[in-house]
Amino acid sequence: MKHVLETKEVAGSPNFQLTTFQKLVDWAVNQSRANSLWPMPFGTACCAIEFMATAASRFDLARFGMERQAFSPRQADVLICAGRLPFKLAPVIRRIYDQMPQPKWVISMGACASTGGIFDNYAMVQGIDTIVPVDVYVPGCPPRPEGLLYGILLLHKKIKGESLFDAVPRRDEQLLDERGLRLPPAEIDELSEPFGNSVHQFRSS
Amino acid sequence: MNPSVAAARAAFGDAIGRATLARGETTVVVAAARVLDIMRWLRDTPAQGYDYLVDVTAVEYRDQERPLEVVYQLRALARREDLRVKVELDPRGELAIDSVTPLWAGANWLEREVYDMFGIVFAGHPDLRRILMWETYAEGYPLRKDFPLRGRFSRAEQVRQALNLNPEAHYSLEELSIADSFDELPADMRERLRRGERDKVPDSE
Numbered sequence A: 001m002k003h004v005l006e007t008k009e010v011a012g013s014p015n016f017q018l019t020t021f022q023k024l025v026d027w028a029v030n031q032s033r034a035n036s037l038w039p040m041p042f043g044t045a046c047c048a049i050e051f052m053a054t055a056a057s058r059f060d061l062a063r064f065g066m067e068r069q070a071f072s073p074r075q076a077d078v079l080i081c082a083g084r085l086p087f088k089l090a091p092v093i094r095r096i097y098d099q100m101p102q103p104k105w106v107i108s109m110g111a112c113a114s115t116g117g118i119f120d121n122y123a124m125v126q127g128i129d130t131i132v133p134v135d136v137y138v139p140g141c142p143p144r145p146e147g148l149l150y151g152i153l154l155l156h157k158k159i160k161g162e163s164l165f166d167a168v169p170r171r172d173e174q175l176l177d178e179r180g181l182r183l184p185p186a187e188i189d190e191l192s193e194p195f196g197n198s199v200h201q202f203r204s205s
Numbered sequence B: 001m002n003p004s005v006a007a008a009r010a011a012f013g014d015a016i017g018r019a020t021l022a023r024g025e026t027t028v029v030v031a032a033a034r035v036l037d038i039m040r041w042l043r044d045t046p047a048q049g050y051d052y053l054v055d056v057t058a059v060e061y062r063d064q065e066r067p068l069e070v071v072y073q074l075r076a077l078a079r080r081e082d083l084r085v086k087v088e089l090d091p092r093g094e095l096a097i098d099s100v101t102p103l104w105a106g107a108n109w110l111e112r113e114v115y116d117m118f119g120i121v122f123a124g125h126p127d128l129r130r131i132l133m134w135e136t137y138a139e140g141y142p143l144r145k146d147f148p149l150r151g152r153f154s155r156a157e158q159v160r161q162a163l164n165l166n167p168e169a170h171y172s173l174e175e176l177s178i179a180d181s182f183d184e185l186p187a188d189m190r191e192r193l194r195r196g197e198r199d200k201v202p203d204s205e
Helices: A014-034 A046-055 A087-099 A111-115 A145-160 A170-174 A185-191 A196-200 B003-015 B032-044 B107-118 B155-163 B167-171 B173-177 B180-184 B187-194
Strands: A039-043 A078-082 A105-109 A136-138 B016-022 B025-030 B052-059 B068-076 B081-089 B096-098 B121-123
Touching (some): A014 A145, A046 A105, A078 A087, A087 B167, A105 A145, A136 A145, A185 B155, B003 B016, B003 B032, B025 B032, B032 B081, B052 B107, B081 B096
Parallel strands (some): A039 A078, B096 B121
Antiparallel strands (some): B068 B081
16 A cells, blocks of 8 residues: 555654554544445346345344435445346346445445356356446355345455555546456457356357 | 147148147247238237237247247237247348238337347337337347357447437437327428438427
């Protein structure tokens, strides 16, 4: 983690005081952010059912500051893609992501959102990380509510490790290039490489 | 065997092909050229009364020698009688058949789906466009046997095309043109529809 100023932790020096101040600010900001995440559920399939179970009384997302579900991207902090994503929905999730204000995070819930899952076919996006940057992948088909909660806690951990004073602004890495892609084509092809039995299927080009 | 088959054979002669009975369900193959006449006869003859078109779909068999089949599931609601009508199309020839939308308005979207997935052209259809895949989809007809499971384009190209789609294009003005409320649309919107403009739907007042 590179700080704005070169700092050396010697008690009493100005650098030490600055670093302590930065740490204090980071701590306060990150605690606030991590403990009041507003999720935007993007439910497309059976994972959304598990998401609903997670949000309901037995598992209760509200315990983690997620009481308010943001059904508008404008008031959301974390996009939870629960379920498979067909190519037809790719521009939709990209637009929803673009509409969310910074800072924003993405949880990819379940095998299909993370890798395409069993849907290794012509219609399905092979992992939403080819469309939007993903912070936490939750495995499972679908994941149990405990799994999603663990993913959310991991996201909390990640947020608490961030710093306002990072040299790289978050905003820069999330734009589409001139082709309209988030990743280079070769990387998308590699990410979408099939595995398991489906390797032996035929593709013409 | 459903008595409608014998009655249809008496009325249409050679246009009615072989009929089979399996598990109490009758399937009859009819000539492609006469399908609209036969369907109208089945619907309008009081003794037949097949007033409900349950489904239109198509089948392509693995065996290359077998023809493509367009399948119509008919039901006579008053008589509680079902009839499955099949039309065989030679895949080496032109995949075209008369639309039955003049008889059943509900065939509209069903035939669009068959066109989308198999590339069978329904002559006389009022609005023959893709319905599941987006309108600019260029890879072909996904349920044909010669279509590779993962599609013809590389994953990167598929992602690129998907991300460059306009999400609003799925709810094109043309979509509204077939709605009952077309006459109530504002004059400028009707004009844009007439010009075939495929822009985004303007915000409603």
